[in-house]
Amino acid sequence: MTGTAGQDPVEGLPTPVDLLGDALPEVVADCRAHVGPVTGISRLTGGNVSHVFRVEGTRGSVILKVRTAVFARIPSLRTDPAFIADERRALDVYGALVPSTFPRVLAFRPQDHAMVMTDVFPDRRTYEDRLHERPATVDELLCLGATVRRIHQATKDVQVAIRSQGDLWFRDHTFDYCLRGSGHPALDRVCEELRAQAPQQLVLGDLAPKNLSLADGRVTLCDLDNVHRSRPLFDVGYLLAHLLIHHVPRPSFLPVLAPTLLDAYYADRPPGMREGTLLAAVAAGVVLYRLDNPMVPYALRISAEQRGRLREAMVCLLDRGTFAPEELAVTVAGAV
Incomplete structure (x- = not known):
């Protein structure tokens, strides 16, 4: 979720009344138990799959998430609304092992495919909002790397199955649209x-x-709809790719991103050469995914010319075979 769309209905998107019908009063009661009398419901933007709202009351706010049989912002894609239970399982697992970093489920209504959660963004802004205004700071990158390391360490022995379709099936599905979609061998x-x-x-x-969110100097995360079983370096490469593309308008900051983030993540156990090159390749693949995917568009504040140069640079790197994360960052800077 990336921001608030306001309390007025968003054109073309259903309201809570449309989504929940007769169940809405009970869901509002679930929210009221935590925020007091409800004073407003605002749609949050950014999510493609579920409909997400912030419910505000006299004692604070909670997040309401509702899933339907189609993607919220890509209605041509069908899905099973019961998959909201997968995210609920993920939230339970991560919340127990890394408390205060993830939303806590306050109410779950499987028959309505709805879930009420704590609001873990204290300033109501995402880190993406911040990056649109200014570059990442060294302290933020260190905090991000250390937090992701802590999350991976805390969950490394978890054997709970998260995905209804199978965690490894979902891994391959993720590879198909996120990495293989570019067609690069x-x-x-x-x-x-x-x-x-x-x-x-x-x-x-x-x-x-x-x-x-990186408000108040600590990391909190939402949207565990894509949790599955894979290699941890996928998460790190995925995050690095997004940090790189968000800094394309500020290329002078690009070279510091990879070493700072990765030093914090790997700490006293630096990656071997092969892990580093795999991570860099994942990041390059995710950059291509964000540049080229017509089905899941990603808002980037760069010109069409910059997109073209960046795309060409990523393909050239992948053609070369192996490269380090630091080389990837320098190449992105040079391309724009």
């Missing part, structure tokens, strides 16, 4: 290598600035 080889590596552990799957 190097990324196909990366996917096969990641599939073969052990152990496979829980990963967040959508670790992007739109899904996290």
Whole structure:
């Protein structure tokens, strides 16, 4: 979720009344138990799959998430609304192991495909909102890297199955649209290598600035709809890719991003050469995904010319075979 669309109905998108019908009073009562008398309901923008609202009351706010049989912002894509239970399982697991970093489920209504959660963005802004205004700071990158390391360490032994379709099926599905979609053979080889590596552990799957907050000097995350089992470096490469593309308008800041984030993540256990090159390839693949995916558009504040140069630079790197994360960052800076 990336911001508030306001309390008026958003054109073309259903309201809570449309989504919940006769169940709405009970859902509002669930919210009222935590925020007091409800004073407003605002749609949050950014999510493609679920409808997300902030419910405000006299004692604070909570988040309401509702899933339907189609993607909220891509109605041509069908889905099973019962999959909201997958995210609920993920929230339970992560909340127990890394408390205060993830939303807590306050009420779950499987028959209505609705969930009420704590609001973990204290300033009501995402990190993406911040990056649109200014570059990342070194302290933020260090905090991000250390937090992701802590999350991966806390969940490395979890054996709970999260995905209704199977965690490994979802991993391959993620590879298909996020990495293999570009058609580059190097990324196909990366996917096969990641599939073969052990152990496979829980990963967040959508670790992007739109899904996290860095208010008050600490990281909080939302939207665990893509949690599955894979290699941890997928999360790190995915996050690095988003940080790089958000800094394209400020290329002088690009070279510091990769070493700062990765030093914080790996700390006293620096990655081997192969892990580093796999992570860099994942990041390059995710950059291509965000540049080129027509089905899931991603808002980037860069020109069409910059997109073209960046796309060409990523393909050239992948054609070369292997490269380090630091080389990737320098290449992005040079391309724009």
